[in-house]
Amino acid sequence: MSASSTDDTRSGNEGARDRTVTIVLGLALGPAVVLGLARFAYALLLPSMRAELSWSLSTAGAMNSANAVGYLVGAIASASLARRFGTRRSFLAALGITVVSLLLTAASADTAILLMLRALAGVTGAIAFITGAGLVAQLAAGQVTHKPALLLGIYFAGGGAGIVVSGLSIPVLLAYLSPTTGWRWGWILLGVIGLAALIPSWRATRMTHEPPPQPHHDRRWPARHFVAILSSYGLFGVGYIAYMTFIVAFLHDGGAGATEIVIFWGLLGAASIIGAFFWVRPISRLPRAHGLAVILATLAAGALLPLISRSIPFTMASAILFGGSFLAVVTAVTSVTRRSLPPHHWTPAIATLTVVFAMGQIIGPVLTGAISEGSSGLTMGLAVSAGLLIVAGLVALAQRSVDTAQSQQIPIAEG
Known part of the structure; x- marks a missing residue:
């Protein structure tokens, strides 16, 4: 093989590597939103919500339990939704609904409504996380330029990135607002950050392929x-x-x-x-x-x-x-x-x-x-x-x- 052919091959591999990483980074914004913002950032807003809404610790815990119940439902439903509507569509739709739930959380102080919104964020968050992971697994299959574990690591690390973003923004916002009503603006800020993440996630999703259907035999x-x-x-x-x-x-x-x-x-x-x-x-x-x-x-x-x-x-x-x-x-x-x-x-x-x-x-x-x-x-x-x-x-x-x-x-x- 000539030197020029070797250089062309190396260049092609580097181009494929960069493209794959770009796609996974875009998909990793899914965990950033559904984990870092929709699930974990609640802890940052909890003191302010308790102050205004007079919640007991049990009520405060029930909010995250509602989110977990929704996650359970979403985890059970994700496979059938992906088969019916496609993995890519399910990922984007669930991610979008999660962002909407963040924005809506700022609109009500009713405990029952907040419980439903936390549950909804759990349902759609689980669907987005699981289907996004399926798209990354599809990219990782047969990779010659990356180890599959590295690509999966990038995807999982998206949740940590969401934690960093919320940790750098929410406490600062609350410090300049009322200690009681500031939580509403906190949820709005999380929703706006989530909206900003939708565009690169959509672009990355368009660059992926649907995972192959799962076999139906021997599932026990x-x-x-x-x-x-x-x-x-x-x-x-x-x-x-x-x-x-x-x-x-x-x-x-x-x-x-x-x-x-x-x-x-x-x-x-x-x-x-x-x-x-x-x-x-x-x-x-x-x-x-x-x-x-x-x-x-x-x-x-x-x-x-x-x-x-x-x-x-x-x-x-x-x-x-x-x-x-x-x-x-x-x-x-x-x-x-x-x-x-x-x-x-x-x-x-x-x-x-x-x-x-x-x-x-x-x-x-x-x-x-x-x-x-x-x-x-x-x-x-x-x-x-x-x-x-x-x-x-x-x-x-x-x-x-x-x-x-x-x-x-x-x-x-x-x-």
Whole structure:
């Protein structure tokens, strides 16, 4: 082969690589909106909403539980919607409705309406996240210029990017507005940011292809061999969402100002982006679900630090440890599934894992809020959630190796 031919091939590969990364970055705005803005930014607005609406901690937790119920419904419905309307259309429609729900949340102070809007954001958020992940998996299949795990890491890191954006904007906005009514403008700001994300997401979606239809045969997977990881993933859902729901309110009650909250939330989001890539090698090298156990132990340590001390070094260390670990749990569960099951079992396995995870998310905020109603306040509720993360890590260690047919393709576990 001549030197010019080699240069042309290299140039072509670099062009394909850049194009693929551009597409995935556009699709990653989906998790940025549905996770970073629609799910997690609620924690930043919770103190203001509680102040005006006189919510109990149980009511505050119920809002995120409603979001989790919607997520469960969306996770169950996403596959059939994608088959009927197409993966690309489902992704864009769900993403658009999620943005509309953010804007509508600012329009009402009625608790019932807010619960419905949080649930709607959960339904459409799950559909957008899952279908977007399917488009990335399709791009990753057969890649010669990128490792599939890298492309998936970029997509999952979108959720962290949304956390960073909301963390840098919402507390600053609230600092210049009324401490009670400022939450309305916060939801409007989140909706406007979401609208800005729709254009690049739409462009990226147009550059993708529909994933091939899933086979309809042999969908019964050996769930009895995966009781440990199913249980661990469910406990993770209970523990992590409690922290993400109440940690800002906990710091706010302890006297943290707007600047500290901005730094904390921005650091948590930045760490989640870095952690999505940092944990790839340990996950791939550790046997069985040991990688998942290590990540959950790190997550629990991050959750415990603010309970030991609310000093700035402890809270910022918490942001780094927790933020750098919670999205990696999704990658770890995905890795165990990929190594343990043949391709035709991935879809039902991931669907079951998603349902268990969503059920944990439903329980977590309400459980933490109810426990926190006593004299100990949020300290006890967050301590229980950290304890559940420790238990989740121990349960993950019980997962045994399962020898089945292997494949080089990558499944998606929803987070």
